[in-house]
Amino acid sequence: MKELPRVFAVYKPKGPTSAHFLNELKRKLHVKKMGHAGTLDPLASGILVVGINEGTKDLHKIVQREKEYQATVRFGMTSTTDDEEGEKSEVEVKQIPSEEEVKRILQRFIGTIDQIPPAFSAIKIKGQEAYKLVRKGVTPEMKPREAKIFKIDLMEYSWPILKIKVTTGPGVYIRALARDIGAKLGVGAYLADLERIRVGEFTIRTTFNIIEAGPR
Numbered sequence: 160m161k162e163l164p165r166v167f168a169v170y171k172p173k174g175p176t177s178a179h180f181l182n183e184l185k186r187k188l189h190v191k192k193m194g195h196a197g198t199l200d201p202l203a204s205g206i207l208v209v210g211i212n213e214g215t216k217d218l219h220k221i222v223q224r225e226k227e228y229q230a231t232v233r234f235g236m237t238s239t240t241d242d243e244e245g246e247k248s249e250v251e252v253k254q255i256p257s258e259e260e261v262k263r264i265l266q267r268f269i270g271t272i273d274q275i276p277p278a279f280s281a282i283k284i285k286g287q288e289a290y291k292l293v294r295k296g297v298t299p300e301m302k303p304r305e306a307k308i309f310k311i312d313l314m315e316y317s318w319p320i321l322k323i324k325v326t327t328g329p330g331v332y333i334r335a336l337a338r339d340i341g342a343k344l345g346v347g348a349y350l351a352d353l354e355r356i357r358v359g360e361f362t363i364r365t366t367f368n369i370i371e372a373g374p375r
Contacts, residue, residue, distance in 0.1 A: 165214030205355030224359030238349035250347030
């Protein structure tokens with residue numbers, strides 16, 4: 160097996176949590192210490208930047224780098240988790256928004272915005288993760304956080320599905336962005352699919368296949 164760099168990118172498929180996926184990598188590579196920069200939800204796929212041994216010290220810098228996502232937004236419904244995993248509720252839609260209306264609303268989210276994170280998230284409220292409180296029947300008070308969105312490109316729109324490419328700074332929840340786009344349009348929405356295609360200089364083309372120990 161070729162020697163891997165101290166920091167490299169791998170492709171996380173849908174299904175496992177980032178932590179579970181990392182544990183599998185650690186087992187395959189037989190390394191003592193491993194970490195990752197930027198969690199992906201179980202239903203999300205894409206680039207996960209990994210540091211091994213001394214490389215874990217560099218991850219705090221990588222977390223701050225620009226990220227790029229391809230997202231599928233489903234209009235006409237909301238979700239308790241703001242994504243495909245949650246309990247869905249239909250929204251009464253009086254008028255289907257045109258593509259021009261959608262483009263206009265997308266522009267409102269570009270720049271520095273205040274974003275309320277999803278209640279189903281790992282953000283700690285009084286020392287406990289918000290999602291754990293929700294599962295106990297407690298509704299946590301999620302405070303707005305500053306988020307930077309550099310670019311949103313409309314890739315495809317055919318009601319009720321919107322596909323966009325989003326370039327962000329650190330700490331942006333794409334689930335929350337999907338939810339808020341639907342709210343602004345008055346039609347409701349949740350994140351149906353998500354793929355992270357870039358973290359800083361790391362792209363899909365530079366991810367490593369651990370089994371083959373080489374770049375894609």
